[in-house]
Amino acid sequence: MDARRLDKNWIIGVLLIGFGALFLLGQFNVVHFLRDTIIGLMFLGGAAVFLSVFATDKQKWWALFPAAGLGFSGLRILMPNGGNIMGTIFFLLLGGAFLAVHATRRDQVWPLIPGGVMLTLAAVTFIETISFNLFDGGVIFFFGLAATFVAVWYRALDRHRYSWALIVAAVLGGIGCLVLIGSVMGMFLKFIVPVGMILIGVYALTEGRVFKR
Secondary structure (H helix, E strand, O other): OHHHHHHHHHHHHHHHHHHHHHHHHHOOOHHHHHHHHHHHHHHHHHHHHHHHHHHHOOOOHHHHHHHHHHHHHHHHHHOOOOOOHHHHHHHHHHHHHHHHHHHHOOOOOOOHHHHHHHHHHHHHHHHHHHOOOOOOHHHHHHHHHHHHHHHHHHHOOOOOOOOHHHHHHHHHHHHHHHHHHHHHHHHHHHHHHHHHHHHHHHHHHHHOOOOOO
16 A cells, blocks of 8 residues: 555656656747757658668659658758758758659659759859858859750760750850849949949049149
8 A cells, every 4th residue: 555655656756847847948948949859850760761762772763852851841940040041951952852863763864954953043042142142143043054954965865865955055054144244244333333433532532633733
């Protein structure tokens, strides 16, 4: 009887201590951190499972896409303050999945197109993030798409059949050059001209030659 009462008291004591600790930790957001960490790791674990499915059987390339989605979700939960860099990670994971499909099926070049687009968007978002939108991402976008279609032609088993890809690449590359020229001119008007005016003004004030007759 005493043993039962002791066991009962022990269970009640442990529960009270546990709930009290949880409420106390909740005041410092520790519980939310642990919860988000566990959920994020579960998503990454799911991504690892789908990657293992693909690793064991390369014909099951479809497993790469839920792996990319789950992996991104896990990273998003673990990095809630990731900001714009999370967009870069998303495009990298998805683009990498398409490129992996092509790597396992050499005769199929279609995955290179969405893969190249995703990687191009990853580069655009990354460059615009680190340059604080001072650099025109359209330059990277069109040159990236041009490089994608060059890769389609180069990786095709029958390059003559995919010669159209070079035409598309040339058009996109030409548009990229026009955007680059416009971007350089915009940078010139935005920064170089004002800086030049300031320097001329400083020279005029220090030398006074502009005002001498």
